[in-house]
Amino acid sequence: MGKVLMKGNEVIAEAAVHAGCKYFFGYPITPQSELVAYMARRLPEVGGLFLQAESEVAAINMVYGAASAGVRVMTSSSSPGFSLKQEGISYLAGAQLPAVIVNIARGGPGLGNIQPAQSDYFQVTKGGGHGDYHTPVLAPASLQEIVELTKDAFDIADRYRTPVILLGDGMLGQMMEPVEFTEGTEIRKFDKPWATTGTRGDGTPRTITSLDLDAESLEKRNWELQRKFAAILENEVRFETYLTKDADYIMVAFGTVARITMNAVNKAREVGVRVGLIRPISLWPFPEKPFLETRGRVKGYISVEMSAGQMVEDVRLVVEGHAPVDFFGRTGGIVPTQEEIFEKIMMAARGVTV
């Protein structure tokens, strides 16, 4: 169909439809409402179902139900609404159900505002809900990348039987860019013998639950979950590096902030500062490799975030003191500018740490 000009929120929705998602349960909240509206119009066209639930809590539990039946299903929200889904996400993880959950984050905490933010990083990567679980988190930086990662999100969800989070921010959701949807791409089919679609005469009732009152048995389940998480850590790391080979300083940024940071890196290169960029695409699993390869020789890392400093903790965990890890961030919905980041780089290059 060639390139079309769309909003980020709409691209997520259309990419989900292209990935075979026919079910969406959600509740509108700025700045992700266009996604909900798009699905309301689009899903009936493909024989799917859109339902605006009574609340975020209702929506995530409907996702649980649909996922149990083995279909591809999505919900989406923005920060406060996403918090309301934490119990449900833990249930999905515990019951090993595939689903894609979108968080187009906004300024927080609390009601905050409707400007872009990345301050839900901890919530999505460390487990905002209770219990030992992780969810893969993918963070696209452009609308074209949304197309790919949304498809990947559904594939990862099905392959590992896990909820997968697609994390964007209000800027990504609202911006318009030309994108191309590859028609005719086959939707990867996953066998789902566990789905509660009837026993088809085999006499073995199927049960989807996260309840297990026997401690021995629940522990067994937990180690099984941990083995799955280990496999995801092994296979599903995604990142991009830019000019890191000879870099003295390495910037770390994800999502839209990575784009702005890349411009700042280019500008710094123009004035002779050897700086590079690591862009985590999967936030969990966090990409360790590019840090392990560079931590012995660089003069420092600078994590740039639209938060008061969250991903920087994961950077410190992998750098393990081999190099200084610095942070630059803006919060409350303020997007850092290229100039600010450039300035931060230059200060680092001059040996100034703030």
Next chain:
Amino acid sequence: MGKVLMKGNEVIAEAAVHAGCKYFFGYPITPQSELVAYMARRLPEVGGLFLQAESEVAAINMVYGAASAGVRVMTSSSSPGFSLKQEGISYLAGAQLPAVIVNIARGGPGLGNIQPAQSDYFQVTKGGGHGDYHTPVLAPASLQEIVELTKDAFDIADRYRTPVILLGDGMLGQMMEPVEFTEGTEIRKFDKPWATTGTRGDGTPRTITSLDLDAESLEKRNWELQRKFAAILENEVRFETYLTKDADYIMVAFGTVARITMNAVNKAREVGVRVGLIRPISLWPFPEKPFLETRGRVKGYISVEMSAGQMVEDVRLVVEGHAPVDFFGRTGGIVPTQEEIFEKIMMAARGVTV
């Protein structure tokens, strides 16, 4: 009144009453229901109010309302119910409201079971809700310590205008021990000029909100919050060390697991292994000092948890590669035994890492 034999859940409730808490909004869930039941009976006796809300979401928002009026207020739950409170906790943090929130954690993820667990560590320490915020987390290891820490929790809440989390596990909630409540202790009074109790003629309406549509203004608020968090990091760290001075190996454990681990440490000492214990009492702020003091000379740390490994990440963050950090855990509601931990110590002493 001398020593009385009580259940852990009841001790939390009675300690809250002693701390001047007159308002409780909650919803029963095993294994913390005794706390709710105790408050239902007890609060009317002190002219207070108990209300069983429609849901966890309702309860945490009622806490928001009561806290806005400047009174001492508490809610409590267990893991799944606690997840439902994440949006509300972020609102409390954003609006800077003091409240004490109890989580008597159980096996997860999802419904899990009703056995003890520590697998909500990430949720309580990293921010289970959205936005840049932290909540102080206190983790008592005995019923007598509950008495002190519950009082501290209310004082910290009021001093910093912040929600404070009291984290226990099902074992702590259900066990019975003799405790003593010091009568006549004065309840620390905090001036609350911000409380929405009327303008008393000063003409300045008071507003409690976490909403701030202006990004500049919300960022200002966020840095203000960060300064508060820095002050808490500075002033409110609590921990206990045991035989760490000459230790080759240091165990790290909190809550009830720390008690079991201490026994294992004693047993290892008996056979000549020089092992100690760091017991974080505040989980956030995480106690860095005892690690910074020892990380240069010990042969290793072992974090023992009723989880698949969560606090161990905070240990690694502070140890920064200066010594190996190992982990031993049980999940799904299984409580590690003294023997298992002793065995783990002995394996470390023998140079075996698993």
Next chain:
Amino acid sequence: MGKVLMKGNEVIAEAAVHAGCKYFFGYPITPQSELVAYMARRLPEVGGLFLQAESEVAAINMVYGAASAGVRVMTSSSSPGFSLKQEGISYLAGAQLPAVIVNIARGGPGLGNIQPAQSDYFQVTKGGGHGDYHTPVLAPASLQEIVELTKDAFDIADRYRTPVILLGDGMLGQMMEPVEFTEGTEIRKFDKPWATTGTRGDGTPRTITSLDLDAESLEKRNWELQRKFAAILENEVRFETYLTKDADYIMVAFGTVARITMNAVNKAREVGVRVGLIRPISLWPFPEKPFLETRGRVKGYISVEMSAGQMVEDVRLVVEGHAPVDFFGRTGGIVPTQEEIFEKIMMAARGVTV
């Protein structure tokens, strides 16, 4: 497909499907849960949608949404759950939306029990919700009649743009009888230019609402509603008479009670008592004609109900003092027996009034 043996609740469901109903939103409650369960299995087979809502309140509002889109939609419940729908029914009536709402009534008031009852007569006929509205109410007495009346209910709903209530009791819902669904009957199609399915380029946005802040305008709407109700009173009266021509006494009964009463009438006829039966099939509009034709010459009417006396008020309203109106009822889920009713007839024949 010939005759099939089914439960009453299932017959309602299958009859709805035959009437072109593809959408069902509900919540299980004894004694109507089989209806919900049947729809859950059946609707996907015809490309429809079944959704178990969070609550009765949620379900009726989903019905509002689906009806706004012009599709045939149903919900069902039993007495307490039906009460929860009162606000929603008033909204449907106010917004002039077609829908079929089933009440398989049980013993009340309050939680009551799960036995059959007719004590929701007032609620369904006088308007359980607020404001000036009526809903047509159809009360089948047999499973075969369910087939016809369910179809009629959808046709009346669409023709007059009104919610229609199908009232049964637990006995009707639970009993099994052979029924026949006429295949190939055409589903009557109604043009719905008001449905919010897009303007299709005509530039006139469609709005479905019961809100009208202007009093003049809302009064105009109300008189419009009243004209519609007058048309229903004119055209949609349904009843059956049995041996009323020469009757000295006329029994009045609806639903399953009418069947039992008919047997009692037969038995009384055998012993020479000239008694007949008026069976209202539409409860609103209440059938006045058979009363106006007989009130001048009969010795009395006896309303037999599974209630403490509700329909008897409508009988009195139409008889207007021209003959005595007596009542016999059982409540609390007790079904009156043929013998009791026969005895009541005999007492009347002997001139005894209780």
Next chain:
Amino acid sequence: MGKVLMKGNEVIAEAAVHAGCKYFFGYPITPQSELVAYMARRLPEVGGLFLQAESEVAAINMVYGAASAGVRVMTSSSSPGFSLKQEGISYLAGAQLPAVIVNIARGGPGLGNIQPAQSDYFQVTKGGGHGDYHTPVLAPASLQEIVELTKDAFDIADRYRTPVILLGDGMLGQMMEPVEFTEGTEIRKFDKPWATTGTRGDGTPRTITSLDLDAESLEKRNWELQRKFAAILENEVRFETYLTKDADYIMVAFGTVARITMNAVNKAREVGVRVGLIRPISLWPFPEKPFLETRGRVKGYISVEMSAGQMVEDVRLVVEGHAPVDFFGRTGGIVPTQEEIFEKIMMAARGVTV
């Protein structure tokens, strides 16, 4: 305290406080929100409790809880919110719990508007909820009468263990008039041995429930309820007549409409038309006596209502065809004027029926 100028909604609230009501659970809705706001401020002053619930459904169930504990409790709403309470009212009636429920009715059906209306007459008098029950309904016509009737409402509630409804309209709620609260009036105390306030050692647990799974037992309960309703019908009828002695025509009106009608009656008397007024103060029980005394000699009755005609049905029920019963009404929030009603009287006097 002498006369004070207050709004009708506030008068209800203050009168409730004077009647010893210390508990209020509600949710704001125009045109009754002042009542909620007043209670929020006032109840803490008398050691009581105000709680704004999550919804109308929550509020009425909190009333159920408080009433079970034997305290005087109130909730209030306006038409749509009142519909949401129907399940709860049936539960209160079934469990025989005293409570006062205010409905300041507005234009309907559905959302309607926020203007005055009387179109919830059927809902309050015939039983908007399920099952065989009635609730006494009191309809004040002036603010001073509110003071008396609110007190009466609580006394009737306690005496008969029944929910009592206070029905007003938006005009009554919003108008201001000077009222006098008699200080020092003793609050009538009712013994409540059934209240769930502990067994006090008598070993007999108290249970408040409307559930009774045994049909025999539930029927017994129902006849017990019916006996109570009969006693209320006997003892609690309230009405006022005006110039009915020699009247050829009798107007029937309640609440604020009765005041306007009285003016029209006066005007008609001035031109020699002998017309009177019956003002039902209790709507259930509906006052039969003034009709039975006049139906044999008057030329007709005219029911004047802010509805499409609801009370007129009760007039017809008691007049039983002995005289023509006519109706005049305005709907949608329109208040009938004195002139319109006068005109209606004159048309009747001239023998014109519309």
